[in-house]
Amino acid sequence: xxxxxxxxxxxxxxxxxxxxxxxxxxxxxxxxxxxxxxxxxxxxxxxxxxxxxxxxxxxxxxxxxxxxxxxxxxxxxxxxxxxxxxxxxxxxxxxxxxxxxxxxxxxxxxxxxxxxxxxxxxxxxxxxxxxxxxxxxxxxx
Numbered sequence: 176x177x178x179x180x181x182x183x184x185x186x187x188x189x190x191x192x193x194x195x196x197x198x199x200x201x202x203x204x205x206x207x208x209x210x211x212x213x214x215x216x217x218x219x220x221x222x223x224x225x226x227x228x229x230x231x232x233x234x235x236x237x238x239x240x241x242x243x244x245x246x247x248x249x250x251x252x253x254x255x256x257x258x259x260x261x262x263x264x265x266x267x268x269x270x271x272x273x274x275x276x277x278x279x280x281x282x283x284x285x286x287x288x289x290x291x292x293x294x295x296x297x298x299x300x301x302x303x304x305x306x307x308x309x310x311x312x313x314x315x316x
Contacts, residue, residue, distance in 0.1 A: 217305040218249040218297040221276050225293070225311055230286045232313060236265065238297050239276035248272075252297040254281070256290045291315055 218240040225232045232254075240249035248270035254263040263284035271277045286293070293311050298304040 217302050217307065218299045219276075219305065219307050220252065220295050220297050220309045223295045223309045223311055225313055227286070227313055227315055230288070230315055232284045232286055233280060233282035234263065234265075234284060234295070235278055235280045236295055236297075236309075237276050237278040240271075240297075240299055242270040242272045242275070244270050244272060247301045248299060249297060250300045252279070252281075252295060254284050255294045255296060256287065257292055257294065259294075262286065262290075262293065286313060286315060 218238055221237040221239050223234060223236045225234050227233075234254055236252050238249050238252060242248040248267070250267050252265050252267070253261055256262055263281050265279055265281040267279065291313055293313060294308050295311065296304055296308045
């Protein structure tokens with residue numbers, strides 16, 4: 176915790192922490208975690224859909240990410256079962272700086288018996304897998 180004290184008459188004001196400065200420092204420490212999360216650059220799964228033929232599905236997924244170029248871009252999305260097992264992966268081979276949000280598809284995803292719900296997640300090349308996901312209930316036989 177930062178504490179403040181007033182300057183004494185014998186101490187120059189520029190070397191004594193000001194009460195205002197201490198309050199600003201505490202405020203900055205309080206705000207930093209939310210700001211760093213807000214500007215973390217995680218990829219967002221905006222929407223997702225699936226069309227299934229039997230237990231084989233084709234997924235359309237729309238992502239939004241502030242791609243800056245090859246050094247930081249959304250590079251993958253996945254289809255997971257409720258237990259976190261990977262059923263399909265769509266690798267994104269290049270940045271989409273001028274195309275936001277963007278939609279890509281993945282076909283041929285086999286859905287195991289007993290699974291009727293999947294989770295779509297995404298990752299970027301700097302922050303990894305985002306906490307933000309979309310859950311889909313599949314229309315399966």
